[in-house]
Amino acid sequence: MHDIRQIRENPAAFDAALSRRGLSSVSAGILALDARRRETVTAQDAALAERNAASRLVGAAKGRGDDAEFERLRGLVAQKKDEIARLEAEVRACDEALTDALMGLPNLPFEDIPDGLDESGNVEMRRWGVPRDFAFTPKEHYEIPAALPGLDFETAARLSGSRFVVLTGAMVRLHRALAQFMLDTHVEENGLTETWTPILVKPEAMYGTGQLPKFAEDSYETTNGWWLIPTSEVTLTNTVAGQTLPPEALPKRMTAHTQCFRSEAGSAGRDTAGMLRQHQFEKVEMVSVTRPEDSRAELDRMTACAEDILVKLGIPYRTVVLCAGDMGFGARRTHDIEAWLPGQNTYREISSCSVCGDFQARRMNARFRPADGEKPEFVHTLNGSGLAVGRCLIAVLENYQEADGSVTLPEVLVPYMRGHTRILPDGTLA
Template sequence: MHDIKAIRDNPAGFDAAIARRGLGAMAEGLVALDAKRRAAQAEFDTTQARRNALSKEIGAAKAKKDEARASELMAEVAALKDALARHEADQAAFEAELKDALSRIPNLPADDVPPGKDESENQELRRVGAQKNFSFKPKEHFDLGEGFGLMDFNAGTKLAGARFTVMRGQLARLSRALGQFMLDLHTTEFGYSETIVPLLVNDDTAYGTGQLPKFGDDLFRTTAGYWLIPTAEVPLTNLARDTIIDESQLPWRLTALTPCFRSEAGAAGRDTRGMIRQHQFEKVELVSITRPEDSAAEHDRMTGAAEEVLKRLELPFRTMLLCAGDMGSGARKTFDIEVWLPGQDRYREISSCSNCGDWQARRMNARCRAPGEKQTRFVHTLNGSGLAVGRTLIAVLENYQEADGSVNIPAALQPYMGGLKKIEKAA
């Protein structure tokens, strides 16, 4: 959500910033709509003031027993009551229209976000880890998983439809191990507080982080009106909604391991085989709520925490700074972490860490206040994957595979696997 006052004060600056998103000028229309809202509010205030003044005159006339004058004034007050109702309705309608328009506009890119229209113009910041030289052609994860007899796409389709998977045995255990490993790392070494959150949320919660009203088609909705969460970012961030937080308590650092549900409405024909793009998957989410001046440093810290998972698993990756045209709607700056998948011979996104500034906080009315101060200000919110469990499982399978089709277990995960060092096809 954007501050209409900031747009009024600098319409050219707003249009220049939103143009970096590939969008046309819109400040003039927003300011005109705001002018109508303010005019209706002014009419209401003027009429209300006149009505209050007349009420005093009526009292004075009655005190003088001037009933004729009192009746005349009361008739005018009655007429003003209808005018007040009209002005109030006009103001509410313009307010709702302006709020809806502002709620559909993406965040403005930070000054240091590079220009660009899509992922081809993202900037690589660093590469970590060496890609393994295989003496054989590495397989993709679905060939490995099906080779074990532990990854069953046909069963997923039978039970639910396309983009669902059934995993069994040691692969299911490996998935669980990854989630637990990530949670333990983030809670014990990076200070995140483990949190269990609802998987179903209401309209206000989905609106607060920007899923509604613009991206409802990307979500699943129940017949009871709840939304299945696309990521734990949604409930975790909304814990700050309609709250004034003492700045001495910031930053909040929260993490949760949850299933995530996405309709993949725009993914027709993309990653149709395997587990890269699923309707249901697990993810460890990282959320931070900070003072405005701390969010840039927190963004780097969060990205480092997500990278550390891959370092401990000894998986090669690269970190990208997204260009303005490739960022999600709510982000003002985003780092994507891409893991190397030898079966695909390419890097694929495994984490996206975003600084949303005060864009979500304005939607949620999430504020903070310095100790001893009366004035409040909007917090900054950040979110990132720490990591997507299914994609990390894919990366482990493809990077740790052997020529015989077996897969070694990374040393960091072996304690979570009961000491198991290798997954092999069942005899």
């Protein structure tokens, strides 16, 4: 959420920053709500002062036997009481309207973010690895013989509908191995604290990280008001909600492997084949909570942690910085990491790492105290995929497929696969 004081101080700059996201000017409406609220608060304070003054005089009038003045003052007290109640209701209404308006606005992009309204404006930062030169036409993951016995979309459709999959045999083992490998790397090499969190949360948690109210249709709500998390960014980030952290607690770096749920509203017809875009999937998430001055460097560190997973797996990738119009709602800068998928002959997103500044912290009221006795400040939050497990499974299958329909396993995964080095064309491990 945005700081209303910054909008008051420089509304033109606020509108200019939002215009880079393709939004029209909103500061005039925001400031009108703010002015109305402040005027109402002033009127409420004046009415309260008048009531208190009249209340003090009521006893004196009664004591000197001035019945007329006593009745006038008593009537004034009652009148002011009603006026105060009315003004309190108006202040609450103004607060709600102002909060709703601010809650619905996305974060402001950093100045060094490239301009653009969609993915065509994204700028490549770097590449790693050289796509393999296949002696045959590489297949997409759901066409590879070794994968076919373990990818059951038909049964999943009977159970749950489209965009679900049942994994069995070598596929589910490889999927599990990838998640374990990612967690071990982040904990043992990258210094993240492994965390296990719920996948059902209260609406306040979704508000805190920005999924609500604007993107309610993108997530699933239960009949009793809980929400299924779209990513453990929601739970990990909200572990500091409502807290004032001591200075030694930062930076706070966490990782979690969870189920994730997304309705994929508005994405009908996109990537429906295979398991690239699912309603239920798994991710290893990274979340950092830092001091404001450290957050930009932390984004580079987090991006490197995600890239390292692909390097260890030997999967070529490229990293791009998203343009202002293609960034997520809560981000100020985002680095997307795209893995090479030879079956599609293109790079596809496998991780997105973002720095949010104090945008989420204001929504969550998450602060830290710079030093003893100093005034608390809002923390900065970051999140990133480390990586999307299902998409990583796709990348391994497509990059390591062989002409006979088998799949060779990356060397780094062999210990997690109990020494198996290949998935044979019939789907068995060897």
